[in-house]
Amino acid sequence: MKPDSDKKPGAPTIKDVAERACVGVGTVSRVLNGGNVSARASLRVEQAIRELGYSPNSSARRLRTGRSGTIGFCTRDITNPLFSVMARAIQDRLEEDGFMLLVSNAFDDPVREREMVRRFIDQSVDGLILGPSTEDAGQIVEQATAQGIPVVVLDREAPEPAVRVMSEHIVGMQDATRYLLDLGHRDIALSTISSAHLAGRNRVEGFRRAFAERGMAAPEHRIIQGDFTRDFAQKAARHLLLGPNPPTALICGATPILLGTLPVIHAAELSIPGDLSLVSCDDIDVTQLYRPAITVVRRDIHEIGRIAAQAVVELVDGTDMPEHTSFSISTELVVRNSCAPPETLRGPQGRAN
Amino acid sequence: MKPDSDKKPGAPTIKDVAERACVGVGTVSRVLNGGNVSARASLRVEQAIRELGYSPNSSARRLRTGRSGTIGFCTRDITNPLFSVMARAIQDRLEEDGFMLLVSNAFDDPVREREMVRRFIDQSVDGLILGPSTEDAGQIVEQATAQGIPVVVLDREAPEPAVRVMSEHIVGMQDATRYLLDLGHRDIALSTISSAHLAGRNRVEGFRRAFAERGMAAPEHRIIQGDFTRDFAQKAARHLLLGPNPPTALICGATPILLGTLPVIHAAELSIPGDLSLVSCDDIDVTQLYRPAITVVRRDIHEIGRIAAQAVVELVDGTDMPEHTSFSISTELVVRNSCAPPETLRGPQGRAN
DNA sequence: CTGTTAGCGCATTCAT
DNA sequence: ATGAATGCGCTAACAG
Numbered sequence: 001m002k003p004d005s006d007k008k009p010g011a012p013t014i015k016d017v018a019e020r021a022c023v024g025v026g027t028v029s030r031v032l033n034g035g036n037v038s039a040r041a042s043l044r045v046e047q048a049i050r051e052l053g054y055s056p057n058s059s060a061r062r063l064r065t066g067r068s069g070t071i072g073f074c075t076r077d078i079t080n081p082l083f084s085v086m087a088r089a090i091q092d093r094l095e096e097d098g099f100m101l102l103v104s105n106a107f108d109d110p111v112r113e114r115e116m117v118r119r120f121i122d123q124s125v126d127g128l129i130l131g132p133s134t135e136d137a138g139q140i141v142e143q144a145t146a147q148g149i150p151v152v153v154l155d156r157e158a159p160e161p162a163v164r165v166m167s168e169h170i171v172g173m174q175d176a177t178r179y180l181l182d183l184g185h186r187d188i189a190l191s192t193i194s195s196a197h198l199a200g201r202n203r204v205e206g207f208r209r210a211f212a213e214r215g216m217a218a219p220e221h222r223i224i225q226g227d228f229t230r231d232f233a234q235k236a237a238r239h240l241l242l243g244p245n246p247p248t249a250l251i252c253g254a255t256p257i258l259l260g261t262l263p264v265i266h267a268a269e270l271s272i273p274g275d276l277s278l279v280s281c282d283d284i285d286v287t288q289l290y291r292p293a294i295t296v297v298r299r300d301i302h303e304i305g306r307i308a309a310q311a312v313v314e315l316v317d318g319t320d321m322p323e324h325t326s327f328s329i330s331t332e333l334v335v336r337n338s339c340a341p342p343e344t345l346r347g348p349q350g351r352a353n
Numbered sequence: 354m355k356p357d358s359d360k361k362p363g364a365p366t367i368k369d370v371a372e373r374a375c376v377g378v379g380t381v382s383r384v385l386n387g388g389n390v391s392a393r394a395s396l397r398v399e400q401a402i403r404e405l406g407y408s409p410n411s412s413a414r415r416l417r418t419g420r421s422g423t424i425g426f427c428t429r430d431i432t433n434p435l436f437s438v439m440a441r442a443i444q445d446r447l448e449e450d451g452f453m454l455l456v457s458n459a460f461d462d463p464v465r466e467r468e469m470v471r472r473f474i475d476q477s478v479d480g481l482i483l484g485p486s487t488e489d490a491g492q493i494v495e496q497a498t499a500q501g502i503p504v505v506v507l508d509r510e511a512p513e514p515a516v517r518v519m520s521e522h523i524v525g526m527q528d529a530t531r532y533l534l535d536l537g538h539r540d541i542a543l544s545t546i547s548s549a550h551l552a553g554r555n556r557v558e559g560f561r562r563a564f565a566e567r568g569m570a571a572p573e574h575r576i577i578q579g580d581f582t583r584d585f586a587q588k589a590a591r592h593l594l595l596g597p598n599p600p601t602a603l604i605c606g607a608t609p610i611l612l613g614t615l616p617v618i619h620a621a622e623l624s625i626p627g628d629l630s631l632v633s634c635d636d637i638d639v640t641q642l643y644r645p646a647i648t649v650v651r652r653d654i655h656e657i658g659r660i661a662a663q664a665v666v667e668l669v670d671g672t673d674m675p676e677h678t679s680f681s682i683s684t685e686l687v688v689r690n691s692c693a694p695p696e697t698l699r700g701p702q703g704r705a706n
Numbered sequence: 707c708t709g710t711t712a713g714c715g716c717a718t719t720c721a722t
Numbered sequence: 723a724t725g726a727a728t729g730c731g732c733t734a735a736c737a738g
Contacts, residue, residue, distance in 0.1 A: 011500070013715055024725035029717055036723060059421070059477050060715030063412040063730055070455070070476065077441065084437040088430065088458055100476055102423070102453050105441055123423065123453055124412055147364070262642045286638050289615045366731055377709035382733055389707060413731030416714050711736080719728080 012052040021048035032056060062124060071312055072102045072120035074113060075131045076228060079105075081284045082255060082301060083131060086154075089305025090129060097313045099126070108228050110135045121147055127312035132156050134196040150315030152308045156198050163311045164326045165304055169199050172297040172331030173206030174213075176251055176279045179295075179333060181214060184341045185249040185277060189222040191236045191261065192253025192281075200225055203253045203281070222247055233260025241268055241276070248342035249277035255284055258294075262286075273340035283334060292337035299331045365405040374401035385409060415477060424665055425455045425473035427466060428484045429581060432458075434637045435608060435654060436484060439507075442658025443482060450666045452479070461581055463488045474500055480665035485509050487549040503668035505661045509551050516664045517679045518657055522552050522634075525650040525684030526559030527566075529604055529632045532648075532686060534567060537694045538602040538630060542575040544589045544614060545606025545634075553578055556606045556634070575600055586613025594621055594629070601695035602630035608637055611647075615639075626693035636687060645690035652684045 014032075018025040021044040030037045031045045048054070062068045071094055075083040091101045102125060106113035113133055117140050120128060128144055128151040130137055137151070137158035144151045145161045152163045173190075180188050190207050193200040204223060211218040224240065226232035233256060240247060241264055252258040258280040270276050272292055279295045280287050287294040307327050314322045367385075371378045374397040383390045384398045401407070415421045424447055428436035444454045455478060459466035466486055470493050473481060481497050481504040483490055490504070490511035497504045498514045505516045526543075533541050543560050546553040557576060564571040577593065579585035586609060593600060594617055605611040611633040623629050625645055632648045633640050640647040660680050667675045 014717095015715080018725095025716080026718075026726075027724060030724085033717075035718095038723060041724080055475060057416075057477075057715050058475055059412065059416040059419075060730090061717080063410075063416045063714090063732085064716045064718085066412075066730085068412070078431070078444075079434070079437050079441050081432070081434075081437075084431050084434075087456070088432050091431075091456070091458060100455050100457070100472060103440070103444070103456055104453070105444060119453060122408060122411055124410075259638055259642065266642075266644065284638075285612055286642055289612065289619075289639055289643065291619065291644060367733095368731080371709095378732080379709060379711095379734085380707090383708085386733075388734095391707060394708080410731050413714090414733075416716090416730090417732045417734085419714085708738080709736100710738095712734090714732090716730090717728105719726105721726085722724080 011057070012054045013057065014054075016052055017045065017048045017054050020052060021045045066124070067126050067316075068124045069098060070100050070102055070123065070125045071127045071129065071309075071316075072104070072117070072123070072125040073129045073131070074104050074106055074116050074120070076108050076133065077105050078103055080255060082282055085301045086131075086305040086308070089302040090309040093306050093309035094313065097317065099313065099316075106131070106133065108134055114140065117143070121149060125149065126316045127151070129308050129312060130154065130156065130158075132197055132199055134194065137162060150312060152311045152315070154304065154308060160325070163315065163322060163324070165308050165311070165329065166326065167199070167299050167304070167329045168331050169202035170206040170209065172281070172299070172333070173203045173251070173253070174210045175206075175331070175333045176281075176295075176297050177207050177210030178213065179335070180249045180251070180277060180279065180339065181210060181216075183249075183277065183339060184344075186216075186342075187219060187222065187245075187247040188249045188251065189219075189224070189240050189247040190251045190253060191224050191226075191233060191240065191257050192251075193228055193257070194225050200253070207251070219247075228254065228256050230256050230260030233257040234264055237261040237264035241265065241270065246276070248344075249279070249339065252278070252280040255280070255282050259286065262290075272338050275343070277339035277342070279339065287336075290338075294338040295336045296334050297331050298334045299329050304329050364410070365407045366410065367407075369405055370398065370401045370407050373405060374398045419477070420479050420669075421477045422451060423453050423455055423476065423478045424480045424482065424662075424669075425457070425470070425476070425478040426482045426484070427457050427459055427469050427473070429461050429486065430458050431456055433608060435635055438654045439484075439658040439661070442655040443662040446659050446662035447666065450670065452666065452669075459484070459486065461487055467493065470496065474502060478502065479669045480504065482661050482665060483507065483509070483511075485550055485552055487547065490515060503665060505664045505668070507657065507661060513678070516668065516675060516677070518661050518664070518682065519679065520552070520652050520657070520682045521684050522555035523559040523562065525634070525652070525686070526556040526604070526606070527563045528559075528684070528686045529634075529648075529650050530560050530563030531566065532688070533602045533604070533630060533632065533692065534563060534569075536602075536630065536692060537697075539569075539695075540572060540575065540598075540600040541602045541604065542572075542577070542593050542600040543604045543606060544577050544586060544593065544610050545604075546581055546610070547578050553606070560604070572600075581607065581609050583609050583613030586610040587617055590614040590617035594618065594623065599629070601697075602632070602692070605631070605633040608633070608635050610634075612639065615643075625691050628696070630692035630695070632692065640689075643691075647691040648689045649687050650684050651687045652682050657682050 018028045104116040130153045132155040137153045141162045195201045208218040224236040281297045283296045283298040371381045457469040483506045485508040490506045494515045545556045548554045561571040577589040634650045636649045636651040640649045
């Protein structure tokens with residue numbers, strides 16, 4: 001075999017393109033990245049690129065420029081519709097600017113989260129989006145900022161360089177509670193996530209405010225907070241629903257809480273809304289398709305993702321600071337069929353079976 | 354500017370470590386990657402690393418070695434529980450070997466899929482996992498293989514270098530259909546995905562086989578196939594259920610199909626299983642929590658992800674070929690309360706309202 | 707066992 | 723406007 005058409009099997013490099021186009025590598029680089037190139041040279045280079053099927057080696061480029069074209073998204077658990085929907089929205093938006101998305105699950109474990117972030121940084125992501133967690137993002141933001149990596153946090157506290165995208169959980173829960181109050185409920189239970197989460201704190205706050213608004217004190221003994229597992233939710237639901245004087249209404253303050261609670265409701269053969277009025281937070285397939293359809297505090301998850309993605313992109317690409325350092329996502333109470341006035345108000349004829 | 358004590362703010366490099374440990378960079382590299390190093394030198398290097406807070410620059414490493422430590426997962430839509438659960442399983446497994454996961458959504462669009470894969474390759478992923486799609490993976494496998502990138506495909510055809518993880522859709526659907534047949538149903542409808550998908554073809558095949566088994570011909574006019582959208586499912590359900598002689602049982606051959614069908618069932622005020630027996634494919638929150646709970650053909654999604662991840666890792670790390678080039682995932686019929694004998698067999702007393 | 711050296715492919719400076 | 727040269731940080735091949 002003569003060194004005939006014996007090309008190197010490796011992908012063509014910028015040098016190959018330069019040779020073929022009879023120009024220097026600098027010129028090729030310039031047409032690629034938009035420098036000053038004469039029309040003639042530019043044309044020749046472009047043709048060479050086409051003929052060779054050349055594509056810039058991203059590893060070399062990222063070594064040279066320090067930018068990778070990737071963004072890391074640290075979720076609690078991608079299996080949660082909240083995060084998978086966000087992930088999709090983020091990815092859709094990121095695509096517009098040519099970024100790719102790296103994901104991970106931290107399972108609400110601060111140690112794991114830091115480890116994941118470390119690995120993201122290690123992979124030299126250009127930006128970071130952090131899902132809610134039990135911990136402040138302070139340490140992580142600091143760590144990332146030290147490397148010049150911008151971070152956007154979702155529903156959690158974070159020091160200044162970070163951009164925050166916050167949901168109006170207080171108002172949302174206040175609306176839900178008020179709705180139940182207006183229906184005549186007084187003994188309303190709230191099963192939600194730990195106050196270690198901003199969302200947990202805020203939801204409890206909104207719950208209390210709704211009662212305060214009416215000059216009443218919230219039933220503190222009906223507030224149960226725990227971690228983000230169905231397991232916790234199930235225990236909480238048993239405690240709440242299976243006791244001697246069950247509440248007339250229950251608000252589930254997170255999707256996993258609802259999913260852990262429903263089986264208990266089924267097992268106890270409680271009818272909704274006959275025996276129990278039910279409200280959940282975040283609208284998912286289950287809340288829409290369950291019969292009766294479940295009333296929820298909805299927020300636009302897709303928009304949250306879009307905004308977060310948009311923010312990182314601006315932070316990464318932009319030369320100047322972003323307009324906003326904090327975004328607020330509103331909520332909306334979607335009334336469906338899972339709530340009714342409490343039995344006591346419907347007369348003593350018993351359950352409407 | 355004078356080269357004062359002006360330390361570079363940049364992260365410490367292998368050279369810094371070498372100097373501090375009074376060894377050559379080669380030695381540092383060796384302790385990092387496991388070469389032959391004396392205990393003494395090794396100790397000193399490790400200390401220097403700790404003191405400097407050194408972390409190898411992954412961009413340089415990937416340029417040098419051609420390996421990135423990332424795997425790309427191309428899904429149809431990460432929002433589908435099927436894929437989010439897979440993604441989580443894949444990621445969990447990948448983590449064990451230090452890989453990170455890049456995800457994307459192709460929305461069943463072959464053009465988009467190729468574009469996503471191109472970008473994955475561009476990002477120099479070490480391996481590729483492809484979710485099911487309307488197209489054979491031939492072209493993509495070829496493209497990836499040319500770059501030495503191994504690919505694992507899920508529920509789709511692919512030429513040899515690729516590893517396939519296939520679900521036993523034929524048997525699964527056959528079991529489901531047989532179950533309905535045994536219950537006494539004859540007029541069974543199947544709403545499933547296009548035959549352009551392997552899963553679509555196989556599900557129809559299983560459906561037919563169950564009838565053939567009994568010496569009957571499958572009701573071909575009751576088979577509707579379309580794309581993976583709720584929209585299609587809704588139209589199909591309307592066509593099937595709202596006509597003059599609705600079937601007595603319906604099998605939904607994919608999660609989006611079920612989700613698009615349920616609203617039609619609700620609107621038509623059909624009772625399950627009174628008016629219609631219902632079976633779905635893939636067990637999700639909705640099938641478990643819906644009342645009545647929905648009978649499903651289940652497969653272990655988590656295991657599919659685990660196997661796929663394990664396979665890529667072996668392909669990437671391994672020097673030798675993997676043991677298997679194809680895996681088969683079994684299915685299981687989970688009987689719940691959404692099916693009953695057809696009305697005709699339960700006597701003429703009409704609906705049990 | 708160890709230090710030195712040569713690139714990996716690219717963007718970028720510097721002369722021209 | 724452009725070609726040549728430099729080095730990003732690392733690994734691997736080499737010579738000791």
